[in-house]
Amino acid sequence: DQPCHFRDYLLEKILGKSDDDDWENDTDSIHYKATNCLLKFFTNFDAETIPPPSTSPDVMKNIEDPRYKDEISPDFTQQVEYVRTKIFEKCEPKRGYAPGSLVNGMQLAGMLQMYVDALNSPEGIPEVGSTW
Secondary structure, X not given: OOOOOHHHHHXXXXXXXXXXXXXXXXXXXXHHHHHHHHXXXXXXXXXXXXXXXXXXXXXXXXXXXXXXXXXXXXXXXXHHHHHHHHHHXXXXXXXXXXXXXXXXXXXXXXXXXXXXXXXXXXXXXXOHHHHO
């Protein structure tokens, strides 16, 4: 039995969407609305399996401690690097407001804070232009 792809699993098993299903006819249902929102904002997604870093509870509790570095599973390290490479191949850096510029970490943090503040304000609706 072949394992199914994550996208198929999510769509069919979790969201209940399949070609022979008529859930799309019930446009007022929460299920329909939630599924459509997810698929609208995440049109292209994928997943990879990453093995656990270790079976040792001590390593797991102290995974950032350099003393445990040699006890972290090589399979974990290799798969994390694979996923990291895959992400960077598919993603582009966020373009800045000025032509040719890129958003750095501080700018991104500031932009996100402006969005959060606007969303938390009763009369506020975040506007991309105002976050730069």
